[in-house]
Amino acid sequence: MVTISASEARQTLPAQLDRVEAGEEVAISRHGRVVAILVSPQRTQRTRDAWQRADLISNRLAAAREQNVPAASMSTERAEELIGDAYKNRSAR
Template sequence: MTTVGAFEAKTHLSALLERVSRGEEITITRHGKVVARLVPPEVDAHRGVDQVIDAILAARKGRTLGGLSVRDLRDQGRR
């Protein structure tokens, strides 16, 4: 992670944004104290969806439909 001062960040913002877009994280300081961080946006937009699917699959592990098929349950719901 790169650290730059606020003045340098202001004068070289375009270059810093380009570096961040390639995955680098940059910390901005003022008088030696951290005031901000530039981080790239989440690259994998489907990552959250994948986590939800994994949670659903984990929750259903070891559970059964008691011998019924999905088709049977669907048909019962239509009655």
């Protein structure tokens, strides 16, 4: 990303808009501090869409946390069978 001063941005706005249209981002600084960034509308829409998807995932996770999920159960016999299989597979290596 290129950074230009506010006075340079004012003088070269059409050229900066061409850069943004070509896919670049242009940071504009005032007194050495970036105060604005020129980006394409598609970029801002993609960012907005990404935040909306993140919010949706967050809401789904919160809803899932509130659900009562029955605890998984396993009989002692099944647990011993699985442990036995694991030991067999180890010794077979």
